Amino acid sequence: MSTVHTEIVTPYGKVFDGDVHMVSVRATSGEMGVLPHHMPIVAPLEIATVRLKQENDETDYAAVHGGFIQVHPEHITILSEAAEMKEDIDVARAERAKAEAESALSELHESSKGYAEATLK
Secondary structure, three states: OOOEEEEEEEOOEEEEEEEEOEEEEEEOOEEEEEOOOOOOEEEEEEEEEEEEEOOOOOEEEEEEEEEEEEEEOOEEEEEOOOEEEHHHOOHHHHHHHHHHHHHHHHOOOOOOOOHHHHHHO
């Protein structure tokens, strides 16, 4: 099996840097699977899980907060405002952040200033 070098990058640094057999993302246009030697493409991403399939059939997972995927035949870069590998996610912190965001949303109307930001959180 061939591989493609893949990076997940945030403003705070690289979250993932390695060679994988396949990258699966949720673009705004739908699910997208990228194999080595894929044609060049740039696509916006939704807030979702990125699946990084290794040659040994193991899969790593990363949570990304939107962003973009940039594909070249020999290299894939995912740029996101925030991203974490599955094993690095602090579940208690994530649950607190979710509760805070839900509380903020319950106090705002869709047309209110800050509603879009609270929805993203």
